Amino acid sequence: MQGNFITTKLNAMLGWARKFSLFHYPYVTACCGMEYMSAACAHFDIDRFGAGWTRFSPRQSDLLLVVGTISQKQAPILRTVYDQMTEPKWVIALGACAVSGGIYDNYAVVQGVDQVIPVDVYIPGCPPRPEMVLDGLLKLQEKIQQQKQDWRWQKRQP
Numbered sequence: 001m002q003g004n005f006i007t008t009k010l011n012a013m014l015g016w017a018r019k020f021s022l023f024h025y026p027y028v029t030a031c032c033g034m035e036y037m038s039a040a041c042a043h044f045d046i047d048r049f050g051a052g053w054t055r056f057s058p059r060q061s062d063l064l065l066v067v068g069t070i071s072q073k074q075a076p077i078l079r080t081v082y083d084q085m086t087e088p089k090w091v092i093a094l095g096a097c098a099v100s101g102g103i104y105d106n107y108a109v110v111q112g113v114d115q116v117i118p119v120d121v122y123i124p125g126c127p128p129r130p131e132m133v134l135d136g137l138l139k140l141q142e143k144i145q146q147q148k149q150d151w152r153w154q155k156r157q158p
């Protein structure tokens with residue numbers, strides 16, 4: 001009983017720490033990037049939610065933001081970036097193109113990045129407003145808080 005109490009509290013504490021120390025890697029390819037930049041700048045200030053540090057090295061990141069259209073040629077690169085990130089890691093698909101291919105319903109565009117990598121939160125919109133970006137981030141933080149925190153990191157499969 002005492003052991004369960006400690007494990008539960010430790011799990012909650014780890015979840016709390018992780019959700020407020022997200023280091024995001026913006027994989028920006030198209031116009032949704034403007035809204036991402038707006039969310040990240042002073043007016044909307046993503047830093048208030050503990051996710052203000054942008055990292056441009058996958059090895060230093062635990063949150064992959066896929067922002068914009070992903071072509072079939074880019075898909076293997078996106079997968080490589082994801083694989084290079086250390087566990088635990090999370091993914092947000094930002095905008096209709098990343099979620100489902102958006103208006104580009106054709107052979108050259110990936111019809112949703114979840115065909116390439118696992119996605120935790122989907123943010124719709126063409127483009128989504130910065131408030132929606134922040135709302136998606138809050139949804140991810142809820143998810144991180146509630147999930148079982150792994151001690152030995154296991155690779156997730158798409």
Ligand code: SF4
Pocket residue numbers: 030031032033067068069095096097098102103125126127128
């Ligand atoms: S969802 Fe709309 S705004 Fe965003 S990258 Fe696609 S076309 Fe551009």
